[in-house]
Amino acid sequence: MDAHGVLTQLSQRGYRITRQRRVVVEAILETPCPKHAEEVFSKCKELDSSISFPTIYRTLGRLVEMGVVRKVYYGQDRSWFEPVQQSGAQHHHHLICSKCGAKVPFDACPKDIIRQQALRNDFKVLGHKFEIMGICKECQGG
Secondary structure (H helix, E strand, O other): OOHHHHHHHHHHOOOOOOHHHHHHHHHHHOOOOOEEHHHHHHHHHHHOOOOOHHHHHHHHHHHHHHOOEEEEEOOOOOEEEEEOOOOOOOOOEEEEEOOOOOEEEEOOOOHHHHHHHHHHOOOOOOOOOOEEEEOOHHHHOO
C-alpha cells in the first residue's frame, strides 16, 4: 500500500491527517526494510523539525494496529518496524549485523523447507521470519 492509501485508512478511522502523520507514514513506507523508531524519528526530523518522538511512536503504533506495519524484534533492546508486504511486493529476509544493527535484505527464503516440515507435522503456517546474524563489512573493519 502506498502512503496515500494508508493516510486514507487513517482518515476513515477518524484520525486527522496532520503534516506530522504524513511524514511518519512516508518515512516508514519508503523502503521495505525494518527501521527502529529512532531511525524513523531522525528521518522525520529532517522533514519537520517540530515533530516529537511520542508522535512517531503513537503513529507507528496505529499503523501496527491497522496491519500496515509490523513490529519485529531482532533480539536487541529495541523494536523495529517494517511495512507489511503487499501483494506483488518482493518477499525478502535480512542479514543483520550484531554490532551496528545494519539490515541488508536478501531474497533467499527457506519456504520450501518450512512447507515440507509443516506438512510432515500437520502444522498450519501463518507466516515466518528468517534472519541471518553476523558482522557487516564496515564493522569487520574493511
